[in-house]
Amino acid sequence: MLTEVAGAPFRWAAAARRARAFHPTGVVCAGSARFSRPAMDLVTLSGADVTIRISKGVGTPRGLPDVGGVALRLTVTDPRTDRETLWDLLPATSSRQAVRLAIPLPAMAWTSATFSSLTPFRVGSHLWWLRAELVGDTALTDMAPDTVRSTVDAGDRLRLVLSHARGPLGRFTPFGSVDLTAARHPDHVDFDPIRNAPGGVSMFPDWLATLRRSSYDQSRSGRPDTAISPVPGSA
Template identity: 35%
Template sequence: MNYIDTALRAPFALASPLRQVRVFHAHGAVTQGHAELGSHWWPVQGRIPVTARLSRGLGLPSALPDVLGLAVRLHFAAGPWDLLLVTAPSVTRMALWPARGWSSARYSSLTAFRTTENGALTWVLAKPDAGQPRTGSLTALSDCDPLDFTLSLATARSDATPAGRLSLGPPTENDDNQPAFDPVLNHPDQVVTWPQWLASARRAAYGGSRAGRHAAPA
């Protein structure tokens, strides 16, 4: 581990035990479901089982806007792919943006991906279907079955193109045994996160957070 990784890892390793939870997106609701991946951009197409977690980034009261998160683990036969999506403004895919509720959330991977077959920078987006709660309350999610989303892909030169569906079952508020999502460690061999320097920073931060709260490996 180099000095930069150590410097990035340390704050998260210290903050996590103080809070006894993640530094950000500390509280969430975990659920199971499946994705229907329809674009050839995905390493695997068809119906894929998923584990997902919906969360509030800053943990503000549910009546206030917050940066909402949608973490999705695609269970491929070759290994998991963790996608971390957060709410972002519609005019850009690379900035955090608070949402008033689950129904108005528009999610983005923020960082882009490159594949070995298609070198174009590609962002993964998700938009909730109608019927999700207008508030950002985690409790309100338990009344929604299923939680459906449209998955889209966008490049720097193109608008979002539908690329699949995500359907999640009723979540639970108790996520004490939640999986440790890590998009830097868990991804297909043919998919690379861009920019690389940010991937290195995220690797150190996630590792520090897991170590600080004694979480299981990702």
């Protein structure tokens, strides 16, 4: 009951905007992933094909800073069942200094931004943080999703480098990367990092995972679009 009340503002915001409550403006791309080692020493990549959505959190006008988001849908091997499963990750812009703090921060440009999981994942008795950074042959000097789309459409290299760190003092080390290969239209993909996760990996703390689940559900229910691709296993 309390989580439904807490999530209600997301439904109202989505209804008012006729779009996602947050990150309403974005570009969806296809990509190719590779892992040099298991993510968080547990999760292995099962398929190379990846769906990526790069978006602005508030939707500020072009040229203004905004909280950026990189949503990833990976196909991985579930360590508990040894079967393929989806893993949705939603890092948001932070800073290298605050990457382990649950504080999203606005950024000025895609390729100078640091994306963070903000809160850790619990794997066994350990907590892991994820970090991502966009690198390319050409610097992207603003936070407009169209800049990403035009870069990918032009065939210029744009890569998302993924790193992880164990514990609050652990060093971030790369474990994989995703190359953006083609922009897709329209922007109709839903991501859910709570429901789409491999076994043995959970968001920490538990109460935040419960709140985020309610927020995603409420935002989804408040949107008028019925063309949104459903998330497997979601209501």
